[in-house]
Amino acid sequence: MWAQREITLEPRPRGIHLVTRETERGLPELAGIAIGLLHLQLLHTSAALALNENASPDVRADLASWFDRAVPEDAGLWRHTLEGPDDMPAHVKSVLAGPSLTLPIADGDLALGTWQGIYLCEFRDRGGPRTMVATIHGEA
Amino acid sequence: MWAQREITLEPRPRGIHLVTRETERGLPELAGIAIGLLHLQLLHTSAALALNENASPDVRADLASWFDRAVPEDAGLWRHTLEGPDDMPAHVKSVLAGPSLTLPIADGDLALGTWQGIYLCEFRDRGGPRTMVATIHGEA
Amino acid sequence: MWAQREITLEPRPRGIHLVTRETERGLPELAGIAIGLLHLQLLHTSAALALNENASPDVRADLASWFDRAVPEDAGLWRHTLEGPDDMPAHVKSVLAGPSLTLPIADGDLALGTWQGIYLCEFRDRGGPRTMVATIHGEA
Numbered sequence: 415m416w417a418q419r420e421i422t423l424e425p426r427p428r429g430i431h432l433v434t435r436e437t438e439r440g441l442p443e444l445a446g447i448a449i450g451l452l453h454l455q456l457l458h459t460s461a462a463l464a465l466n467e468n469a470s471p472d473v474r475a476d477l478a479s480w481f482d483r484a485v486p487e488d489a490g491l492w493r494h495t496l497e498g499p500d501d502m503p504a505h506v507k508s509v510l511a512g513p514s515l516t517l518p519i520a521d522g523d524l525a526l527g528t529w530q531g532i533y534l535c536e537f538r539d540r541g542g543p544r545t546m547v548a549t550i551h552g553e554a
Numbered sequence: 555m556w557a558q559r560e561i562t563l564e565p566r567p568r569g570i571h572l573v574t575r576e577t578e579r580g581l582p583e584l585a586g587i588a589i590g591l592l593h594l595q596l597l598h599t600s601a602a603l604a605l606n607e608n609a610s611p612d613v614r615a616d617l618a619s620w621f622d623r624a625v626p627e628d629a630g631l632w633r634h635t636l637e638g639p640d641d642m643p644a645h646v647k648s649v650l651a652g653p654s655l656t657l658p659i660a661d662g663d664l665a666l667g668t669w670q671g672i673y674l675c676e677f678r679d680r681g682g683p684r685t686m687v688a689t690i691h692g693e694a
Numbered sequence: 695m696w697a698q699r700e701i702t703l704e705p706r707p708r709g710i711h712l713v714t715r716e717t718e719r720g721l722p723e724l725a726g727i728a729i730g731l732l733h734l735q736l737l738h739t740s741a742a743l744a745l746n747e748n749a750s751p752d753v754r755a756d757l758a759s760w761f762d763r764a765v766p767e768d769a770g771l772w773r774h775t776l777e778g779p780d781d782m783p784a785h786v787k788s789v790l791a792g793p794s795l796t797l798p799i800a801d802g803d804l805a806l807g808t809w810q811g812i813y814l815c816e817f818r819d820r821g822g823p824r825t826m827v828a829t830i831h832g833e834a
Contacts, residue, residue: 416729416730418729449557449689451593451689451691453731457808457810458809459747465653466599466649467599470634472634473645475634476631476632476633476634476645476646477646479631480625480631480646484624489760491759491763492756493752493756494750494756505746505753505756505757506756506757506760509744509757509813510650510791512652512744513745514795514797515654516595516654516656516796517595518593518687518689520558520687525595525687526595527598527685530598530653533649547805549731549798551731589697589698589829605739605794606739606788606793610774613774615773615774616771616772616774616785617785617789620769650790651789651790656796657735657794658827660698660827665698667737667738667825669738669739670737670793692696
C-alpha cells in the first residue's frame with residue numbers, strides 16, 4: 415500500500431519547532447499500516463527536519479544556539495549574500511541537519527522512542543510556510 | 555515482503571563503535587531478500603547511527619574527538635543542563651549524525667562499500683543499552 | 695516494483711558538485727513509477743550526498759568553505775593521518791553530510807522542490823570515480 419500527500423507546515427519564526435502532531439494529523443493513512451515506513455521530504459533548502467527530544471523547550475533553544483554559533487552570519491566566508499545574511503548559513507545548516515526523515519510505522523503509529531519528536535528546523539528569519547511530501551508505504 | 559524487529563545493542567562507553575555484525579546477526583530475514591532496503595531507527599535522542607570507515611579504530615577515535623571539540627560541554631551556550639554536562643551536547647551531536655540509516659539490500663546481504671561499517675555513536679557517558687527498530691522490505 | 699542499479703559518477707575535484715542530471719540519466723525506471731521512493735547509497739566513506747540549492751555555484755563553494763573551516767586538516771586532533779591530510783577530515787565531513795539520500799518519486803519524476811538538486815560532496819583531493827547503489831521501489 416502506497417500513499418503520498420503534501421503537508422504544508424504553518425509559518426514559524428527562526429528556531430527549532432516540534433511538529434510531530436501537525437505531521438501526524440495530515441496523515442490519516444498511518445492508522446491502516448501494520449508494518450511500514452513514512453518518508454518526509456521538505457521541499458526547501460534553508461530549513462531541515464530532525465528527530466530529537468520532545469519535552470524540554472530548552473533543548474530546542476540550545477540546538478538553535480549551537481547552529482548559530484557554528485555557522486555564523488558574519489563568518490567572513492560567504493560569497494552568496496544576495497538573499498540576506500541569514501540565507502547562506504541556512505543552506506549550510508540544512509545540509510547538516512538534513513531535509514528528510516524516514517520513520518518506522520508499527521501497528522498504525524509512528525514507532526518512535528518515548529522522547530523522540532519531529533523537529534522543523536527553521537533557519538530563515540522569515541521562512542514562510544514550509545511544504546513537505548509525505549510518502550507512506552507498508553502492509554495493512 | 556516486510557519484517558520488523560527490535561534490536562537492542564549492548565551498553566557501550568562514550569565513543570564511536572562498530573556494530574555491523576551485531577546488527578546483521580539480529581536480522582536473519584536479510585538472507586531471503588534479492589532487492590530491498592533495511593531501515594534502522596535508533597529510539598534515542600542522545601546517540602546516533604552513521605556509516606563510515608570499518609577498519610581503523612583511529613578513525614572512530616578521531617571522529618569522537620572532533621564531535622567533542624565542535625560541541626563542547628563548556629560551550630557557555632547550554633540552558634538544558636539538568637541531565638548532566640554530557641546531555642545537551644549529546645542531543646546536538648545526535649542531530650548532526652542522525653538517528654537512522656537506510657541501507658540497500660542486494661542478493662541477501664547489505665550492499666555496502668568495502669570500507670563501510672555501521673557505527674553506533676554513543677554520545678553519553680553512560681548511555682546504557684540502545685534499542686533500534688529495524689524494518690526490512692524487499693522482494694524475495 | 696523494485697529495481698536496483700549501480701551508478702558510477704565521473705571523477706570530480708574536491709568540492710561540492712551538482713549531479714542531479716547524471717543521477718536521473720542513469721535511472722530510466724523512474725519514468726514508470728506513479729508513487730515511490732528512490733534510495734541512493736554512496737559506497738564511499740570520504741564523500742557524501744546532500745540535497746540543496748541547485749542554482750548558484752556560490753552556494754556550493756560557500757558550503758565547501760564552511761566544511762574546510764569546521765573540519766580543518768591541521769586541527770591538531772587527528773591520529774589517522776597515514777592516508778594523507780585530507781583523509782580524516784573527509785571521514786568527518788562524510789558523517790556530517792551523510793552518504794545516502796531517500797527521495798520521493800511522483801508521476802515518473804523525482805518530487806523535489808524547485809531549488810533542490812542532488813550534491814556529490816567530494817571531500818578528497820583526488821577521490822576518483824564514486825559509485826552509488828540506486829534502489830527504486832514504487833507502484834506503476
